[in-house]
Amino acid sequence: MSASAPESSSVRIALIGAGGFGTYTTELIDRQPEIALVGVADTDGDKARRLGRDRGMPYWTDHRALLDECDCDAVAIVTTHSTHRDIAVDAAAAGRHIFCEKTMAITVADCHDMVEAADTHGAKLMVGHKRRFRPASAALRRALATDGLGRPLAVNVRGFFGRRITGFWRERALCGGLLYWAGVHDVDTLRYLFGEVASVYAVLSPKLRPEVSDQEDAISVALAFKSGMLGSLQVSTFYPMATYQTAFGFDIVCERGGVSYNPHDLTITTQHEDQPPEVVRLEHNSPDGAYDMEWSSFAAWVLRDEDPVLTGEDGLRCVEILQAAYLSAATGSRVDLPLDRNERRPFDG
Numbered sequence: 155m156s157a158s159a160p161e162s163s164s165v166r167i168a169l170i171g172a173g174g175f176g177t178y179t180t181e182l183i184d185r186q187p188e189i190a191l192v193g194v195a196d197t198d199g200d201k202a203r204r205l206g207r208d209r210g211m212p213y214w215t216d217h218r219a220l221l222d223e224c225d226c227d228a229v230a231i232v233t234t235h236s237t238h239r240d241i242a243v244d245a246a247a248a249g250r251h252i253f254c255e256k257t258m259a260i261t262v263a264d265c266h267d268m269v270e271a272a273d274t275h276g277a278k279l280m281v282g283h284k285r286r287f288r289p290a291s292a293a294l295r296r297a298l299a300t301d302g303l304g305r306p307l308a309v310n311v312r313g314f315f316g317r318r319i320t321g322f323w324r325e326r327a328l329c330g331g332l333l334y335w336a337g338v339h340d341v342d343t344l345r346y347l348f349g350e351v352a353s354v355y356a357v358l359s360p361k362l363r364p365e366v367s368d369q370e371d372a373i374s375v376a377l378a379f380k381s382g383m384l385g386s387l388q389v390s391t392f393y394p395m396a397t398y399q400t401a402f403g404f405d406i407v408c409e410r411g412g413v414s415y416n417p418h419d420l421t422i423t424t425q426h427e428d429q430p431p432e433v434v435r436l437e438h439n440s441p442d443g444a445y446d447m448e449w450s451s452f453a454a455w456v457l458r459d460e461d462p463v464l465t466g467e468d469g470l471r472c473v474e475i476l477q478a479a480y481l482s483a484a485t486g487s488r489v490d491l492p493l494d495r496n497e498r499r500p501f502d503g
Contacts, residue, residue, distance in 0.1 A: 155249035157277040160227045164190045165456045167253070168224045170217045170241055171232035172196035172205040173321075175255070179232050180209060182445050188453035193224040217241050221248040228278075228456060231255060234328045239264035242279065246271035251278040251456050253449075257338045258469030260330040261477055261498045265470035272466060280452050280462055281469025285339035286346040287444035289436050290415055293422045294404060295347060297413045297434075302426050304409025306348060308384040311340050314393035315401035324367040330501070332369045333476050337389045340402050342472045344377070344385055350471065351385075353378045355488045356479035363392065375479045399439075477501075 160166065165188060169176055172194050183191050195214040196202035206213025214220040221229075221244060228251035231241050238259045245252050252272060258281045259265045272279035285291060298306060313336060322328040323335045333341070345351070359372035371392060377385035393401075396418070404415040411426040420439055425431040447463060454460040477497065478489040484500035 155247065156275050157227075157246070157249045157251050159457060159459070163457070164188050165228055165251075165453050166190050166192045166226045167228045167230055168193035168195070168220055168226040168250075169205075169230050169232060170195050170220065171230075171255075172198070172201040172213075173232070176201075176232040177205060179230060179255075180205070182449055183230070185446060186449050186453060188457060189449065192226050193220055195220040218244060221245060221250065227251060228253060228452075234322045235260050235330055235334060236328050239267055242268040243271040246275040246277040246279070249275060249277070251452075253280050253282065253452050254466075254469065255282045256342070256469065256472070257330065257334045257476070258466070258473050260334070260473070260501055262470060262474050262493045263496045263498050265466070265473050266495050269466040269470060278452075278455050278462070279466035280448065280455070280464050281466060281472075282448055283339070283342040283464055283468055283472065284441060284444035284448050286343050287447045287463070288439050288441055289443075290417070290420070290422070290439045291343050291346065293434065293436060294406075294413060294415055297422050297424045298347065298406065298408070300413075300424055300426075303411045303413070303424070305381075306383050306406055306408050308386075308407040309344065309348065310385070310405045311344070311387040312403045312405075313337055313340065313387060313389035313401055315391060315396040315398050316394040317391050317398050319367045319369075319391060324369075326367075326369050329369075330476065331373075331480055332367075332371075332389055332391070333373055333375070333479055336391060336398070337373070337375075337387060338472060338476060340387060341475050342468065344387075345468075345471060345475075348379050348381065348383060348385070350380045351377050351475050351491055352380045353488050353490045354475060354478035354482055356482045358483045359390070366391075370483075373479065373483070377475070 202213040231254040356375040358370040372390035375387045406413040420436040422434045451463040455462040482489045
């Protein structure tokens with residue numbers, strides 16, 4: 155079955171995943187005048203029943219049953235990363251368009267399966283990397299375009315914060331690893347700001363806190379971009395001096411100056427050589443506008459075939475960098491991109 159544009163003025167969408175973020179997603183959809191929520195599925199019957207009854211819509215405990223019985227144009231996938239591939243492939247084969255929350259999948263092999271299934275069946279596939287549209291990312295992009303700074307040479311992202319990992323994020327088999335939770339947004343933002351990555355080298359810290367999760371406690375990643383610039387990203391959740399909201403600051407070195415983002419006080423600082431710094435303080439870095447942008451774009455893509463702000467290709471390239479980091483850590487070697495289409499290491503074999 156091939157997907158097509160709805161005949162109505164709104165996209166009828168069914169939610170697959172009724173956990174905490176799935177429930178939050180219903181609130182995001184409520185803000186969209188061109189999207190109507192028409193059903194929900196979750197393998198946890200209590201969660202599916204509760205959300206279905208709360209919203210007055212039908213519910214299922216299996217996504218395949220939803221695809222068979224729900225009168226929907228598209229699905230929103232808000233489940234564990236390890237399940238995204240099968241749900242998306244099934245949805246495309248059933249003629250449904252797909253909005254998949256990040257992280258797209260754990261391996262590029264699964265991502266390619268999703269993209270190819272969507273292409274084969276004419277389904278539109280968007281991956282929800284909204285961080286690139288938040289005020290801080292937009293301000294960084296504007297600052298980098300400042301006359302006189304020249305080309306960027308290097309970037310460092312500081313991803314240390316304090317938060318106990320809970321839920322499926324504690325299990326590497328379900329989520330992929332620490333970088334797939336805390337770091338995925340920033341890997342996508344780095345692509346958005348600086349283009350494609352050519353190679354990745356990463357190391358993992360010793361495992362000192364096995365009671366928290368079966369993932370690494372810290373990871374450090376070095377990136378070489380195709381442009382020639384360098385990047386680094388460090389992530390750990392055992393740093394009490396910052397919260398998730400005040401972590402992930404950026405320091406960017408340019409030919410003739412630099413740019414920094416300090417999430418503690420929401421400031422963007424730009425400084426040219428031998429000149430005083432120029433500081434801009436953001437009013438907020440709320441995700442609301444970013445969520446609205448990606449969801450409204452998805453609706454416009456499905457209804458009117460308008461160019462989307464994100465695609466499955468964006469999701470795939472982000473996963474490629476994440477997977478390459480873990481492959482590098484496992485082999486002790488630099489990993490060149492792109493990865494082979496069927497690459498599953500180090501997660502499978």
